[in-house]
Amino acid sequence: MNCIDVYKECVDNLNPSEELINKLLRRTEVKTMRFSKKKMIVLVAVACMLVGTTVFAAGKITGYRSWSSNLTTESDINISRDNAGKLGISLEIPEGFSTGYSFNNSNIGGTEGLDENGKAIAEGKSFMVKYSKAGSSDVYLNIDPSFEPLTVEDGCSSIDVNGTTVYIYNDIYKFVPPDYELTEEDKENMEKPGYEISYGSDKVEVMKCDGFIFEYDSKIYNALSFDSELTNDEWCLMAKDLLGQ
Amino acid sequence: MNIAEYNSCVEKYLKMVYRISFHYFGNREDAEDVSQDVFTKLFSSTVKFKSDEDVKAWLIRVTTNMCHSYYRNPFRRRRTEIDETELENIADISSSEQRLVDRKVVIDAVISLPEHYRIIVYLFYYEEYSIHQISSILKIKETTIQTRLSRAREKLRNILSDSFEEGVLYELY
Numbered sequence: 001m002n003c004i005d006v007y008k009e010c011v012d013n014l015n016p017s018e019e020l021i022n023k024l025l026r027r028t029e030v031k032t033m034r035f036s037k038k039k040m041i042v043l044v045a046v047a048c049m050l051v052g053t054t055v056f057a058a059g060k061i062t063g064y065r066s067w068s069s070n071l072t073t074e075s076d077i078n079i080s081r082d083n084a085g086k087l088g089i090s091l092e093i094p095e096g097f098s099t100g101y102s103f104n105n106s107n108i109g110g111t112e113g114l115d116e117n118g119k120a121i122a123e124g125k126s127f128m129v130k131y132s133k134a135g136s137s138d139v140y141l142n143i144d145p146s147f148e149p150l151t152v153e154d155g156c157s158s159i160d161v162n163g164t165t166v167y168i169y170n171d172i173y174k175f176v177p178p179d180y181e182l183t184e185e186d187k188e189n190m191e192k193p194g195y196e197i198s199y200g201s202d203k204v205e206v207m208k209c210d211g212f213i214f215e216y217d218s219k220i221y222n223a224l225s226f227d228s229e230l231t232n233d234e235w236c237l238m239a240k241d242l243l244g245q
Numbered sequence: 246m247n248i249a250e251y252n253s254c255v256e257k258y259l260k261m262v263y264r265i266s267f268h269y270f271g272n273r274e275d276a277e278d279v280s281q282d283v284f285t286k287l288f289s290s291t292v293k294f295k296s297d298e299d300v301k302a303w304l305i306r307v308t309t310n311m312c313h314s315y316y317r318n319p320f321r322r323r324r325t326e327i328d329e330t331e332l333e334n335i336a337d338i339s340s341s342e343q344r345l346v347d348r349k350v351v352i353d354a355v356i357s358l359p360e361h362y363r364i365i366v367y368l369f370y371y372e373e374y375s376i377h378q379i380s381s382i383l384k385i386k387e388t389t390i391q392t393r394l395s396r397a398r399e400k401l402r403n404i405l406s407d408s409f410e411e412g413v414l415y416e417l418y
Contacts, residue, residue: 003351003405004370006344010352011371016263020277024255024284067248071281072289087291108289112247123247125291 023071061113061148066126072108080106080129087125089143090217097238099230101131101139113147122147137228139211141242143219150215159236166214166239168232173198175205212239251288254300259284261301261372262308268363269312271356279315283308302382309364309383347408354404362397369394 074080081093083106096102106129113122124145131139152158152167159166171194174186182190182197189195211224212235223238230238246254262283266276286307287300294300355366368374368382376394380387 003401003409006347006351007355007366008371009344010348011264011367014260014264014267016259016277016280017273020263020280021255021259024259024281025252071285083289110247120247125289 061115061122064111064113064144065120066111066142066144067109073105074107075105077103083108084127084143087127087143089127089219091219091221091242091244093129093141094241097131097139097241099133099234099238101133101136101238104130104132104138106130111144136230137225139223139225139228139230139238141221141223143221146215146218146220150213150220152213157232159239161214161240161243164214164216164243166212166236166243168212168235168239169210170194170232171196171209173207173209173226175203175207177202177204180204211235214239214243216243246287246290246294254287254304255284257297258301258304262304264371265305265308265364265367266312268356268367269315269360275315279308279311282311286311305368305382306384312364313360350405350408354401357404358397358400362393362400365390365393366397366401 074083077093077095080103084093087108093106094103106127109126109128111124111126112120115121122145124147126145127143129141129143131141133139150167152169157168159168172189174189174195174197176197180197186197190197207226208228209224209226210228210230210232211222213220213222215221221242223235223242259280263276263280266279266283267273269279270276283304287304292303294303355363358366364383365379368379369376374382376387376390379385380390383390
């Protein structure tokens with residue numbers, strides 16, 4: 001055996017720990033949630049890490065699956081802005097909003113547009129920003145690629161900010177496990193505007209979800225909060241902050 | 246890159262990224278820190294890869310660049326020789342004591358080379374890339390690669406000649 005063979009043997013036995021392998025693979029755990037046929041758009045935040053879903057479009061894409069990694073968490077606003085710029089996000093990531101919310105951190109993830117069979121037919125990078133305010137629910141700003149024109153449910157209120165239509169929504173979300181069977185009450189509720197069932201959580205939980213959504217420069221900007229006390233006027237104010245007005 | 250592609254890259258190339266990083270630092274902690282950062286970069290990258298070889302080349306380049314930056318970080322762990330615990334990993338159960346000693350001598354010799362020689366030794370001897378391919382991956386001139394490889398061989402011959410007979414070193418000539 002020559003010394004190069006000995007060297008190769010050494011290298012063969014140099015391996016990363018199982019812990020690292022699992023950590024790197026775990027980052028892409030996906031929360032797949034049900035996608036609705038309703039023509040409206042909502043994104044859902046889950047637990048400590050934001051995993052969005054559920055864009056309801058009229059075209060071939062019937063739902064969205066989003067994922068992110070808390071290993072990409074960045075708490076520096078300047079680095080976050082750089083990251084956003086690299087993803088082609090043209091609006092500046094605000095350091096705070098006039099409602100008192102301040103930048104907390106950002107994450108990078110991905111979004112897939114799914115067809116009716118759940119097959120990914122479009123994909124792109126997503127950017128998620130978390131804003132916090134003492135004593136209040138966090139606000140999540142999700143910025144996703146726009147695969148199709150934004151369509152929203154009838155009756156959703158809207159404002160115009162410098163030519164951009166911003167939709168304000170007030171929904172109820174019922175999070176349920178992936179194998180959850182719908183009750184008759186669920187089926188009735190689903191006929192109501194602004195009521196959604198999202199599959200993929202560990203337990204059944206009903207939450208109020210408010211926020212705004214708009215399309216700007218080929219990106220969908222969606223800010224939302226669960227069980228927050230923000231009023232629709234305050235959501236409008238935050239949308240204006242984001243759009244730089 | 247979608248989730249499945251990313252996971253596939255971790256499965257295919259994490260070992261390689263870790264091994265390159267290990268060649269720079271000689272310890273698991275730094276090598277794993279860099280490996281994690283490299284895959285975080287891949288995860289958040291918007292680069293469109295044309296092929297598997299393209300991804301592999303990108304990972305080699307990014308890993309060497311990151312190692313280079315880390316290597317100059319005064320807070321990183323300083324290495325003098327291979328960690329004893331790592332040595333246990335290098336030896337498999339069936340290794341004889343002499344084989345274990347040989348491995349320690351060889352890997353220590355490679356890691357004692359100047360940092361810009363180590364990656365070339367790894368890519369040439371372990372990954373079995375040609376000089377031309379290494380030049381293309383690292384974006385360094387072929388003549389420079391050739392010179393570094395020759396000097397690395399010469400240094401290895403000098404270091405290893407005390408421990409091995411000349412016949413064992415023939416691949417270094």
